[in-house]
Amino acid sequence: MKQASRFMPKYEPKKASKPVVFAFFAIAVAIVIYQPWYLLVIAGIALVVIVWSAIDQPNVERHFQNLCKERSGSSICEFAREFDSKVVDTWIIRAVYEQLQAALPTKQSVPIKASDGLFDTLMLDEDDLDLELIEEIAQRTGRSVEGYESNPYYGKVTTAGNLVLFFNHQARANAT
Incomplete structure (x- = not known):
C-alpha cells in the first residue's frame, strides 16, 4: 500500500556546485571591471522593478485577502x-x-x-x-x-x- 501523501517529503532545492557559483561571480566581476556602464543599466532595471513591486503589492495582497474571505474554511x-x-x-x-x-x-x-x-x-x-x-x-x-x-x-x-x-x-x- 502506498504511503499517505501527508508523509511525502518536502521539496529540497538542489545546491549549485561550487564551480558554477565561482564562474557566475567571476563573470559578474569581469563585467563590472570591463563594462562598468552595465552596472548602471542593471541597477536602473533593479530600481524600476523594486519601485513597481512596492506600488503593485498592496493590490496583490488585497486580491488574495478577498480570495481568503470568499473561501473561508x-x-x-x-x-x-x-x-x-x-x-x-x-x-x-x-x-x-x-x-x-x-x-x-x-x-x-x-x-x-x-x-x-x-x-x-x-x-x-x-x-x-x-x-x-x-x-x-x-x-x-x-x-x-x-x-x-x-x-x-x-x-x-x-x-x-x-x-x-x-x-x-x-x-x-x-x-x-
Missing part, C-alpha cells in the same frame, strides 16, 4: 475532493496544492481550487511555472518531466486542476 480537503482519488495520485494532488501555495506572490495561506487560473486568479508568472514549480512538483511526486510533449495536457495547463492532471499523466521517474 476551505482547505486541501476541498481541493482533493475535486479529483477522483482512484484515478489521480494523491501525492500529486498534495504536491500541486502545497507548491502552488508556496509560489503565490503573498505570505497568506490561500485556499486553492482546481478551477483557479494559474496566471489570472493565482497571479503566477509563466516563468515561475516553467522554471521552478514544475521541477518542485516532479521532485516531490517522483514523476519525470521527460516526454512532456506527448502528455495530453501539454500546452493546456492554465488551471490548478490541469496541473494536477498533467502530472498524473507523466511517467514515474527512474530511481537512480
